[in-house]
Amino acid sequence: MPRILITTDYLRPDDDVDRYLTGHGHTTVHAPLAGRSGPEALVAALRDADAALVGHDPLTAEVLSRAPRLRAVVRTGVGYDAIDVAAATRLGITVSNLPGVNAGAVAEYTMGLLLATARGLVRSAAGVAAGGWPRHDGHELRGSTLGLIGYGAAARAVVPLAQAFGMRVLCTTGVPESGRTDPSVRFVDLPELLAASDHISVHTRLTERTRGLLDASAFALMKPTAVLVNTARGAVVDEQALADAVRTGRIAGAALDVVTEEPLPADSPLRGVDGIDVYSHLAGQTAEARAAAGTEGAAEIVAALAGKPRHAVNTPLPKPPAGDHG
Numbered sequence: 001m002p003r004i005l006i007t008t009d010y011l012r013p014d015d016d017v018d019r020y021l022t023g024h025g026h027t028t029v030h031a032p033l034a035g036r037s038g039p040e041a042l043v044a045a046l047r048d049a050d051a052a053l054v055g056h057d058p059l060t061a062e063v064l065s066r067a068p069r070l071r072a073v074v075r076t077g078v079g080y081d082a083i084d085v086a087a088a089t090r091l092g093i094t095v096s097n098l099p100g101v102n103a104g105a106v107a108e109y110t111m112g113l114l115l116a117t118a119r120g121l122v123r124s125a126a127g128v129a130a131g132g133w134p135r136h137d138g139h140e141l142r143g144s145t146l147g148l149i150g151y152g153a154a155a156r157a158v159v160p161l162a163q164a165f166g167m168r169v170l171c172t173t174g175v176p177e178s179g180r181t182d183p184s185v186r187f188v189d190l191p192e193l194l195a196a197s198d199h200i201s202v203h204t205r206l207t208e209r210t211r212g213l214l215d216a217s218a219f220a221l222m223k224p225t226a227v228l229v230n231t232a233r234g235a236v237v238d239e240q241a242l243a244d245a246v247r248t249g250r251i252a253g254a255a256l257d258v259v260t261e262e263p264l265p266a267d268s269p270l271r272g273v274d275g276i277d278v279y280s281h282l283a284g285q286t287a288e289a290r291a292a293a294g295t296e297g298a299a300e301i302v303a304a305l306a307g308k309p310r311h312a313v314n315t316p317l318p319k320p321p322a323g324d325h326g
Contacts, residue, residue, distance in 0.1 A: 001025060001026065001027050002025075002026045002027070002050040002051060002305055003026070003027045003028075003029060003048055003049050003050050003051075003069075004021050004026045004027065004028045004029065004049065004050065004051050004052070004053060004301060005029050005031060005045055005046060005049035005051070005052040005053070005054075006018075006028055006029065006030050006031070006032075006052075006053045007031055007032055007033045007045065007052065007053070007054045007055060007057050008032070008053055008054060008055045008076045008293075008294070008297075009032035009033075009055065010290050010294075011030070011053070011076075011294050012030065013028070013030050015294070016291075016294065016295065017053075017294040017295065017297070017298045018030075020295070020298045020299075020302075021298050021301065021302070024302050026051075026301075026302075026305075029045075029048075029049070031045040033045065033055075033057055039058070039060065039062060039063050042057055042058070042059070042063045043063055043066045043067070046063065046066070046067035046070055047066070047067065047068075048069060049067065049069060049070055050069050050070065050071055050072075050305065051070070051071060051072040051073070051074070051301050051304065051305055052070065052072070052073050052074070053074050053076060053297050053298065053301055054073060054074070054075055054076065054083075055075075055076060055077070056077075056082050057082060058082045059073060059082060059083040059084060059088070060084050060087070061084045061086075061087035064084060064087050064088055064091055064093060065087070065091065067093075070091075070093050071092070071093060071094065071304070071305060071319060072093065072094045072095075072096070072301060072304035072305055072309070073088065073093060073094070073095050073096070074095075074096045074097075074098070074297045074300045074301050074304065075095070075096065075097045075098065075297075076098065076101075076293040076294065076297040077097065077098060077101065077102065077284060077293060078097055078098065078099055078100070078101065078102065078152070078153075078154075078284075079097070079205065079206065079232070079233060080095060080097045080313060081205070081206040081207075081233060083095055085313060085314050088314060088316065089314045089315070089316050089317060090317060091316070091317075091319070091320065092316045092317050092318055092319030092320060093316055093319075094304045094309050094312050094314065094316050095312065095313050095314050095316075096300045096304055096309050096310075096311045096312050096313065097311055097313055098293055098296045098297060098300065098311060099152070099153060099311060100152075100153035100154075101284075101289065101292050101293045101296055102154070102283075102284030102286075102289035102292070102293065103152075103153035103154045103156070103157040104157055104288075104289070105283065105284050105285070105286040105288065105289040106154040106157070106158075106203075106231050106283045106284050107154055107157035107158045107161055108161070109231060109257065109282065109283040109284075110154070110158050110161075110201055110229060110231055110283070111158070111161050111162070111165070113229045113231070113255040113257065113279075114141060114146070114162075114199055114201070114227075114229060114255075115141065116255060116277070117199075117227045117229070117253055117254075117255045117277070118138055118139045118140070118141055118199075118227070119138035119139070120136055120138050122277050123136070124136070141162075141165040141166065141167055141199075142165060142166035142167070143166060143167075144167055144168070144198040144199060145167065145168045145169075145170060145196055145197050145198050145199070146158075146162045146167045146168070146169050146170070146197060146198070146199045146200075146201060147169075147170045147171070147172070147193040147194070147196065147197030147199070147200045147201070148169065148170065148171040148172075148173075148185075148201055148203055149171075149172055149173075149190070149193070149200065149201070149202045149203060149204050149213070149214075149232075149236075150171075150172075150173055150202065150203035150204030150205070150232065151171050151173035151175045151179070151180065151187075151203075152203055152204075152205075154203050154231070155171065155173075155201075155203035156182070158201065158203070159182060159184070159185055163184065167199075168186075169184065169185045169186070170185070170186050170187075170188050170192075170193050170196060170197060171185050171186070171187050171188070171193070172187070172188060172189060172190045172192075172193045173187065173204075190213075190218075191221055194218055194221040194222050195221050195222070195223070197222070197223070197226060198223065198225065198226055198227070199226065199227050199228075199229065200222070200226060200227070200228050200229065201229040201230075201231070202214070202228070202229065202230040202231065202232045202233075202236055202237070203231065203232050204232055204233075204236060205232070205233070206232070206233035206235055206236055210233075210236050211235050211236065212235070212236070212237075212238045213236050213237075214228070214236060214237045214238060214241075214242070215238040215241045216238065216241040216244070216245070219241060219242065219245035219250050219251055220250065222245075222250070222251050223251070224249060224250065224251060224252065225251075225252050226251045226252060227251070227252050227253050227254065227255065228242070228251065228253075228254040228255070228256075229254070229255045229256075229257075230254070230255075230256045230257060230258055231257045231258065231283040232258065233258055234256070234258040234259035234260040234261070234262070235260045237256070237260075239259065239260055239268065239269050239270055240269045242254055242269075242270070242276070243269040243270055243273050243276065244269075246273050246274075246275045246276050247273055247274075247275075252275060253275035253276060253277075254275070254276045254277070255277050255279070256270070256276065256277070256278045256279065257279045257280075257281055257282060257283045258281055258283075259278060262280075262281055263280070264278055
């Protein structure tokens, strides 16, 4: 009977996901590994697992090489940069994500950050909490230009919401022209997007190409009134360069739901910079998105163990015999 390790902390024993998996003949083991779990905790949890339903757990080559029975890993979300996919491929492990599962939640949250920055809501609430009554002019979204970096499911879900607010939408993406299906979006290269946008929202995957994509040279192209929003991956942004750009007035500010190291370290250059608001990675965290991720993730586990994954991001090599993972 296959053993399924579940580390995603909002999934619980005897919930719908648990019953779905056990109903398909699997044994479930819940081991939520919230926070900065060390590799040994992951190794111990994975030792007897045939498959794993995981959150942001760092499944490095070292961790995966010490999971002799592991055949499938499913990420209950979209980004899978915490998983060494190349190592998993060599070790015969299928890696899947759940594309689009939280796109609506991320899109709504993105609009919330755009509104909060345009109207200075965080500053206002903090001022009232401190005993003041701050009054300041904000800006309307209507008539402004939103630049989307990336054109995945979340970015595509942002488009109609932004247009409902009267925003023009630009996008830069590596998606082929055949996949650029919305004629109301103008697709441009990154330098043009940076120079023309009043608000820039990041929705791209973290890869070696996109790591540090928004650096000092990128901020130098942006309007001094521009605001950056990031709900994708923290490492897409050079955080020291961003802090310098906001502090010196090179750009107006930033709303970040993701940072390179989470939780935000005490010595982060983002701390104490007026105009930079950091949130606690909440974009995809709605009851509805979590329920969908659990259900879809469980279905993907069953499919992957049957050799028919629907959302695999790799094509694994034949599984080596146990003990031959070097």
